[in-house]
Amino acid sequence: MRVTPHSMERVVSRRDFLRAGLSVGIAASGGLLLGVSFNARSDGGPAPASVIAGDGSLQIPPGEFAPNAFIRIDPDGNVALVVSKVEMGQGVYTSIPMLLAEELEVPLERVKVEHAPPDAKLYADALLGQQATGGSLSIRAMWEPMRRAGAAARMLLISAAAQQWQVDPASCVARNATVTHTASGRTLGYGELAPHAAALPVDANLLKTVTLKKPQAFTLIGTPRKRLDSPEKVNGVARFGIDVQMPGMRVAMVVHCPVIGGKLARVDDRVALAQPGVRQVVKLDNAVAVVADHTWAAKRGASALVIEWHEGANAHLTSAMLFDDLRRASEQPGAAARTDGDVDAGFKAAAQKLDAVYQQPFLAHATMEPMNCTVHVSGDQCEIWIGTQVPTRVVDVAVKVTGLPAEKIVVHNFLIGGGFGRRLESDVAAQAVAIGKQVDGPVKVMWSREEDIQHDMFRPCYYDRVAAGLDANGKPVAWTHRIAGSSIVARWFPAWFQKGIDPDVIEVAAALPYAIHSQRIDYVRQEPRGIPTAFWRGVGPTRGTFVVESFVDELAHQAKADPVEYRRALLGNTPRARNVLDVAARAAGWGTALPQGKGRGVSVMHAFGSFFCMIADVDVKDGDVRVERVVCAVDCGHVVNPNTIEAQVEGGAIFGITATLWGEITLKDGRVEQTNFTDYRVMRINEAPRIQTIIVRSDEDPGGIGEPGTSAVIPAITNAIFAATGTRIRRLPVGDQLHSGQTA
Template sequence: MATRLLDRRSFSRRDFLQLGVSVGVAAGGGLLLGVSFKANSASEATSSGGITAAIRSAGSVIGGDGRVPAPGGDLAPNAFIRIDREGHVFIVVPKVEMGQGVYTSIPMLIAEELEVPLDNVTLQHAPPDAALYADGLLGMQVTGGSTSMRAMWEPMRRAGAVGRTLLLQAAAQAWGVDSAGCVARNAVVRHVASNRTLTYGQLVECAASLAMTPDLAKSIVLKSPSAFTIIGKPVKRLDSPEKLNGVARFGIDARPPGMVYAVVVNCPVIGGSLARVDDTVARAVPGVSQIVSLDNAVAAIGTHTWAAKTGASALAIEWNPGPNALMTTRTLVGDLQRASQRPGAVARKAGDVATAFSQASRKIEAVYELPFLAHATMEPMNCTVHLHDGRCEIWCGTQVPTRVVDAAAKITGLPPGQIVLHNALLGGGFGRRLEVDVLMQAVRIAQQVNAPVKVLWTREEDIQHDMYRPYYYDRIAAALDSSGKPAGWTHRITGSSIVARWAPAWFKNGLDPDAVEVADKLPYDIPAQLVDYVRQEPRGVPTAFWRGVGPTRSTFVVEGFIDELAHETKTDPVTYRRALLGRSPRLLHVLDVATRAAGWGSSLPTGSGRGVSVMNAFGSFFCMVVQVSVDNGEVRVERVVCAVDCGQVVNPDTVQAQVEGGAIFGLSAALFNQITFSNGRVEQSNFNDYRVMRINEAPHIDTHIVASSEAPGGMGEPGTAAVAPALVNAIFAASGRRVRRLPVGNQLQTSESA
């Protein structure tokens, strides 16, 4: 395929800022695009009256005035598309690619409406510019929260439709006909009556000079799903060829001229600091050029990675352990247990909970716990920085480009316009690259190095100094009526608030909306509910979003506990759920699809079992069925069946890949992984004790995509969030042992989970 990634140096940020597109966020959360087109001369601008088209999205519009010529006279109708005179199409992708497929799916949206083949498209990273590239659901330029397709579904299609409309108008003018008699297909406009054709390349000069009049703006119509030729079809990943042949560039591949390498040793104790360092031996290592000390870290600078790593290992460092020198996991869990005894901020209150419990036939209660987790991205954390000539250049892969610019500006004192970010492909994100801690450290090191410096964290530094998924401690209870259905429900969530640090404006009245997601909007018909949240920060342990975040925790607890209620009432778990899902037909449908495909109810060998979970999160509806065997406490996952209703599917291949990757990610965490502390230090260090499921352990995964005409839902995180409860429910079916605390580990070989 001819599709390729374009080095951003060939088309500058200034070029795109001149395209005359403004993007903002409506009060209701919709993305706003105002597209303006300036004439190629002052006289043309005067004659056109500077008419601006405001493209409507989510019911609101914004706009500017005038028109700006595209670079070299190319057609650039908005901030996402440029077509040159040879007919080549350049698409700016406003989301970063970290394996989730947006470098294919977003171009599919634009190409569908622009009527160009995908193999004639060149892709480019969007530069950091929240005004142009903000996510309409999150209100900032960020890739995360499984929002890419949800936020981009309509705006990207409209971006393509604007370009198509201008090209049709240009062709109509050239032929002296009505544009309604022209059609576009495969980058060619054809006049239906005369069968005359013009390529996009032949039309761009005329199209670039057109004013977007109100009448022309009204003619912009999005295609109906029945007319789609690209959207909904399986498409091979556009970024795969360059990843396979080594051309694709990740942050770790940065090689600016004269670059040196820094390997960092961070203080091993959470919250500790540097006391003193003896670098005599380290400086004697061949290739080591410098030792840089920071408040809580030391970096060895070398002419190559091995020199820097060897030098870092030779450092004799004395640390001030700080206030957390005696901290352990037991200490932190004790804090959570005590905090969970007090009332929290109310996330949901419905019905008379007190009466429901006082009149209950039976009361069931439980405590569920989820551990700290690291992200452990396959590309270790890295960042290359060069401070020179009054500016700061940065090479990295980040989910938050504008935050990188702002953080660098704050540290260096330079204006944001003097910060140049070369964003790259991400070798895994999972929320880790929503943070700028490594960037901040790299900039501080670069302030002491007179050359471009690539700062690298070893795998050990990465796992032991991550920003972790919080430890959560959940108290949950249900009051059952005489028929065994829950009449009352209480759920108290206790843990760190990521939102309070990362997006303070979202944290209101003591409530973290992410921490309670799913728990605060149960799909089940339960008359009386009380869900509250207690914030308890873990003694200096940095916490951050981890793939699926709130829904990952809430779904594990809710779906595990629903299974407990089914067992208590001697009801089949699927039958029990079906009776409570009458108000959620989409969930009920995926439950039926998945369980039917998994052969629910058919016999299994002794020691084997199936478990089920359902989830509505990220705008998608999921059901997962996991089949396991348990032998002497050892769990083997044999099969995973997933049914997903994610609304209109853009690329079914991507949906399947996200389910499979998410399931493996979630199973690895649920079976094996936790971050524990002893004397203020993380005990895990690498993939030997922070495991990823091996290929021989991976189950067969069947994905069933439910056809839907609803708007697209998110797919990056649901697979991870939905799989753990189905796993532990399957373990119970196979062994009779209930797992309420992750990871599963060796719990089945002890009495702890009984």
């Protein structure tokens, strides 16, 4: 498949989400161009069709909704699909075409994917409210609209064939990009029919009224398919942002102030400028960039800079100070996220009480592809080449930095070598444009791995206080949970931050799958002294699942109950959660004896619309933990591509294991202490466990899959460590706690 660069969840009713419009036109090639509007109208009226000109360009009526997906069928019958989601390893450039191909009745291999250009009017995600890829929402957002688009196109092609043959469309069927008249056996290919289909009058309600296949009729959806983008990634043809090359392009390496929030005072660049290949030094507010003919020259020049910094207010900041801030904040009542029953009465009547404090550190994203952005600012235009999860936000920052209107900003989006939420931020693009304004010609701005880790937009650190009252049988009758930490949502999308509640932070914590009558969950926003925070592969569920599932395990131990049976007894109102628990427990051999030093732990999670149960086996020797096996049962609703499910569970689990055992960003004197993979460890191949993924059949709408594996595996490991050693892990990462005996 050739992928060509084109030159958090808000509440939406199902009815509004399915409201859609359709437009048809003739592409410049003479083929069929189908536009689909997936966005809901705020006035509740029907979504109008957009007008597509003969040259294939969009003519968008003022105030009307425009398409957010386009299907082009050329005269050879090949299908081009403009995808508004970005491929960053999660498999959407295979799964989304599968949705279209199923209903359109074309072989998957004939669907070619193009990156969508930045345009919120055309490509905004109805669930996110903007053009973005994240939150494990891609398939959830596209599941029905993309199938409807394929079915509508198929109906138009059948109608075009029936008109040519002067027969009833009901007597025709579409298969393998061909329409056949069943009575006579006559056939016409999609390529031949495309111009005729484009000329047909179209009911704007077609998308809403089109009949979709029943799941039992699927021939593609639900079947294992190889990734369409894998061959080009293997042979090197696939292009990522860091691969951009063009005539006259310079390379800039950036050096930031080592103290977070510090500023540039002065720089002696004489030695740097004397390095062969170095062309200029660009000074920014908090950084210096060396611009050179190639990467090595830029690195040499950056190393030769002599810089004096104004370190600012954070010059003496430490991790201990930040956690002390969180501790003090957690002693105050927060904004109420959930209040059920009479919590105080529940605790008063409880036979036993248990409370705990959990801490989680800053985390870096450490993506395989370090941060980079290529720009060319020339006269009245700014051109950007980048791999980003938020192309429209890149346009916005370029407008702010250059002062140019949005129509003068051109963004070329690329495949992403790891996002994990880091590329939901546009700070690197803003910096690159600021540098590009001072460079004559295109310049690729790159961060070294050290700059990438030390100046990341970090996953926040958190401090959680949890307490429960148990009855005489050890069952929880009262539960309180106070969360103290940063709000990413308040900065990233302020409209979602209402009444002091960050909906991401409280996810999982405020929607327990367990039946507990009296609950009180509140949130205290405490920002970490000028340190930027950002999403990190499922922030709220990752943070919340560790706390909830660790504490439930503590309650089971307090009640002298088996951890699986204890959970099962509380999941009567959540049958999907109980089912994955049962499936995973059977597959993992729960209850069988393990040798000394080995332990088995469990966690259950409902987040991102999916239900997960993970069971981990660990071996602890001399304080070192090795995860030997992970068994995962997942109910994510209808499955599009089971290969993708397995890959995302495996990748997510490894990402989560890495964070559990070693992941931690610490500060001393305002500086991040970690520099590279030598001290910000990532799991190595020889350390990876056996991972078994069991997909539970479900007829529910699809749930997310990219982030749940990371969230669910963390407490499964820490609970397994307790089973092996008797040491309860309440602070991440595990690190040297088993050596020192510290647990909090």
